[in-house]
Structure formats: C-alpha cells, structure tokens
Amino acid sequence: xxxxxxxxxxxxxxxxxxxxxxxxxxxxxxxxxxxxxxxxxxxxxxxxxxxxxxxxxxxxxxxxxxxxxxxxxxx
Numbered sequence: 001x002x003x004x005x006x007x008x009x010x011x012x013x014x015x016x017x018x019x020x021x022x023x024x025x026x027x028x029x030x031x032x033x034x035x036x037x038x039x040x041x042x043x044x045x046x047x048x049x050x051x052x053x054x055x056x057x058x059x060x061x062x063x064x065x066x067x068x069x070x071x072x073x074x075x
Contacts (some may be wrong), residue, residue: 016032020038021035021044021047033051033054038062
C-alpha cells in the first residue's frame with residue numbers, strides 16, 4: 001500500500017493510485033485505508049465504512065460518524 005503513494009511537491013495532498021476502484025476523502029490516511037479495503041477484496045460499502053471511521057479518528061473536529069458515513073455512501 002505504501003509504494004503507491006505519490007507525494008507530488010506541487011500539490012497539497014499526495015495521490016494514491018489503485019487498480020480496484022476510487023476512494024476519496026479529506027485526509028490521505030483515510031483514503032489509503034479505503035483503498036486497502038478495496039485491494040483486499042472488499043466492496044464499495046466496506047471501503048466507505050472504513051474511510052468514514054478512519055476520518056473520525058484522524059479528523060474528529062469536522063466530522064461526525066453519521067454525517068461522514070452518509071456523505072461517503074451517497075456521493
């Protein structure tokens with residue numbers, strides 16, 4: 001998982017490239033966790049749940065569990 005993180009010096013956040021789908025979030029660690037779930041055979045729902053719970057840990061101030069999970073699953 002760590003070998004596909006491309007920290008470009010001209011961007012504010014690193015790009016994480018995967019082969020099994022797309023995961024986006026406001027924090028790169030949450031995105032990496034969601035991508036890891038997809039790469040290990042999980043589906044989009046599993047990746048959304050993992051991303052939402054990771055966001056609750058790494059960015060607790062702007063997120064609430066229900067709001068983060070709802071926005072992850074509806075977009």
